[in-house]
Amino acid sequence: MKQFFKYVLATVVGIILTSFLSLIFFIFIISAFVSSINKNESVMVEDKSILYVDLNQPIIERSLDNHFDLDYLMGVEADKIGFFDLINGIKKAETDDRIKGIYINVSAPQSGMATMKEVRQALIEFKKSGKPIIAYSEVYSQGAYYLASVANKVYLNPQGDLEFKGLNSEVMFFKGALDKIGVEMQILRVGDFKSAVEPYTNTKMSEPNRLQVSQMVNGIYDEIIKEIGSSRNISTDSLKSIANQYKIQQPEDALKYKMVDALKYKDEVLEELNTITNTKKNKNFPIVSINDYIKNKVETDISNKNKVAVIYANGEITGGEGDDATIGSERISRAIRKARIDSTIKAIVLRVNSPGGSALASEVIWREVSLTKKVKPVIASFGDVAASGGYYIAAGADSILVQPNTITGSIGVFGIIPNAQKLLNDKIGITFDNEKTGQFADIMSLTRPMTPGERFILQNGINRVYNVFINRVSTGRTRSKEYIETIASGRVWTGKDAVRIGLADREAGFKEAIESAARKANIKNYRLVEYPEKLDPIKALLNNSKNNIQTYFLQRELGNEYSIYKKIKEASQRSGIQTHMMFVPVIY
Template identity: 50%
Template sequence: MKQFFKFVLATIVGLIFAGIILVLILIGIVASASGDKNVTVESNSVLNISIDHPITERTPNNPLAGLSFLGFDTDKSIGLNDILANIKKAKTDDNIKGIYLSESYMLSGQATTEEIRKALIDFKKSGKFIVAYGEIYTQSFYYLASVADKVYINPKGMFDFSGFSSQITFLKGTLDKLGIEAQVIKVGTYKSAVEPFILTKMSDANREQVTSYMGSLYDYFLTGIANSRHLNVDTLKDIANNMKIQYPEDALKYKLVDGLKYKDEILDDLKDRTGISHKKDVKSVSIDDYTKSEGDKKDDEGSSDRRVAIIYASGEIGGGDGDDNSIGSDKISAAIRKVRLDNKVKAVVLRVNSPGGSSIASAVIWREVMLTKKVKPVIVSMGDYAASGGYYISCAADSIIAEPNTITGSIGIFSILPNMQKFFNDKLGVTFDGVKTGKFSDLGDISRPLSPEEHLILQNQVNRGYDEFTKAVADGRHKTQAYINSIGQGRVWTGTQALKLGLVDRLGNINDAITCAAKKANVKDYKLVAYPEQKSIFSKFGSGLSTEMKTRAIQSELGENFKYYEQVKGLQSMMRNPQARMPYNIVIK
């Protein structure tokens, strides 16, 4: 027994010692990573932009990014804020002679791509060059690359230019086989988020709205390319409709690219453009590393007595604190309250990139926006999505600015409650029995179907939620509730369509929103301050880091199929409370 206790004690001491060593090593790595603050940009350099990860609104606060430690790899990830800031900085950086736009997989929405594209167009005003090259051109990457002075493709590469498509996965057949009934309570003819659970194909209303907004997105996509490449929109439609581009030489023939070149030829071209000998390497700095370089005075270094706050609300909306990729009503509401009570903050930009979520959480955030608008200007900048709950939290603002290809609207409410009685009884042989003190004590029990009275209770709750939603929009947009109802009903719109309908005030990007906010507050010299505060790597230890590691592992294993995992996971929240969310996410490849 004595030997046993000695062994246990030695094990405990060893674990404690190992833990201390691990923490010290990690602190050293973090200190080392954090200490590498400045990157020197050599003269005659090229800014290399290559994006192969989903673009978040803000660069994650992770000093370990790009490092591999104890088998846990942390990929580099740069947010839209730093991408735009770096392109703007490069415009006036004498050491940067041009931009090399290399093959990128734009895994984010079209509005994000649009923001970067506009920044590149602005960069060209400096007279510096942009050269694009890729072995594989997806449609989203080509849309970005089309602004370049020269667009090249590898002679053996692939070029996709076939038009947009939208596909929905329907689960009703699966649910029928399992004996599960999706009991749907909703308001909105076009609120199609519930359709995959109750239909086997798109409803006529959903097909109508998808055809409409996909057409709007596609027209804007083609118009942008046509303007950059000096081509006709109808010509581009004909090329796509008839699949005229199947090989790289076809892309050259129809003037979508300027040449077929191998990588070594591109490097020689960059050397010629920057005055470097062909015997030497191209001087380049990546878009990630350029963040650490010294440059001109940043916009956020203005007067500390006059501030414009940017509140980032990104991801699905729910209760609690959320995280960097989701909107927690407690955390976002606290951030809005904080800037409302801060006398140094003269105006607020609410950056919304959300397909929606909990209608209750959305209403909580809306309340804080409305209160803040009473004391200082609030401008909403819409990203890829600001739909359903994402529009709910936006509608109280003084002004709403969206990109033409932002997905917005979807003003509607729904709730789903599964009836799993047949599944339990017939498939598993499980039955239930119990006692209750009231007629509706077990309302929401998934082991049985809803009674007509219970269904009516839930329908009335959803109806009330929709009435409050449309009233909030009507008040915020200075429209009648009847009008909002007519363009609501869960229908999805693009930013271009929303402008015509009066759901947004103008088309533009986040910089336009910042300028608008400062103007309304009548401030010129100001400091930009971002909220809510991002969590450090240390605050993620424990359950937070464990959850992140688990998510990364699943995402790595599933690849592009990770979106289906997220959809199934999202069902849990849909079944807890009424939802104000987009029917699906949209990614153009």
């Protein structure tokens, strides 16, 4: 009895201590949130200022209203910035007489290639104002150099490093690990190129997948080389030779091959910025960060009745509400419906950045897009990835605009049913027995292999969804079903190829998509409104505090390996038939 009370007392003390620590943590988070609100106030911009553009921070689809994520509040991670706010801030600085130039800091950008393309184009437009752009870094990754190469002057630390070796796409495979633990992934799919299932069934790329990955990587690489060559006045052949032979091994090599303009320490770069701002050497010159600069919002004419709605569809596609990082079919459909009914909204831009997800959820969103298209123009703008279900939801739009290095297509369908019989029976010693009322009462059981009859039924379901998907694309793109089938089969395309084969209309950025929507609606003066409404941050934390805190600490503990954990968790939680490019190739 004494031992019993000892354990009870220990349990009670543990519960009290855990509750107390949770309360302290929660109070800290709320306090940090309240203090962060003040940081969103407008910022004074002095005359002769340099605009500091940090391109190492995550560039997300939409800026956060408040810095309300755990990384920021815990002081671990810097700001995040919405890409449209970023490019609008750069655009605004072109005509702002207080801004004398831009200073770029970039070593390892945290954004996709299409996003980097949009930012790079904004910087090119800024240069036309005659104001200089200075880029400096101790280390340039290839993505960082792609961005920095647009600058008037590109400087590298004399002991720094510039990486320039070509692109590599790496896909992770789990079959070996699954074999070891005794789990068989039973696959149903349509399309030889639907490679989302390969990590579970193969130990390396299939030949069809290798073909599409090769074409994708080389297409993106050619675009990068062309743009760097244009900015640096170096031929594409020379750049490819530099990369293929790994000629940039020392900082002096970067200077020798004209990849940088000079090797300088930061104090020397600051002296040059002193000159640009006409301030004395070793004196602080006025500087404003792009994150602060965009807080000074340009006043919009709220009396203008004409509006263009931007609807952000960002993340994996799921049923239900979703959140700011996932596309919930209910939330996005409601936003589209609201924009359709509002007579002051004359056109819609559907901004898609998604690898796909639930086929049913994709169909629900497609339906709202197709209904809206009958009432007002709908222009789809694709970001880094708009593949599989991400393409599905936009297939009914009036037109589709892409960046040349957008990853899109992947028109295919799959289903995965794990068979854990060997794991449960042989590895753990757990067995199952059952009684059922019908032959297929236990269809899709995870404790045994599928029967031929079950596979036939489920494959028919996959085929039906694929046929619907093909019909949606055929109707939306006004192409024959037979033609769409020749470019579908789950095959992934770059944006440039998508335009060539008719899956997209033209290469253009987000701003061009907005302008295109306004033209199609025959309006010249309008203001932008954004949907869906951002989630209330405190409510989101209270509803998902456990998940948010768990995710935060897992990311801190696992580091880069968190992506592996996330992929496995997402795969285990999926249900229903999927239109998904599950494993987006990592290109570095």
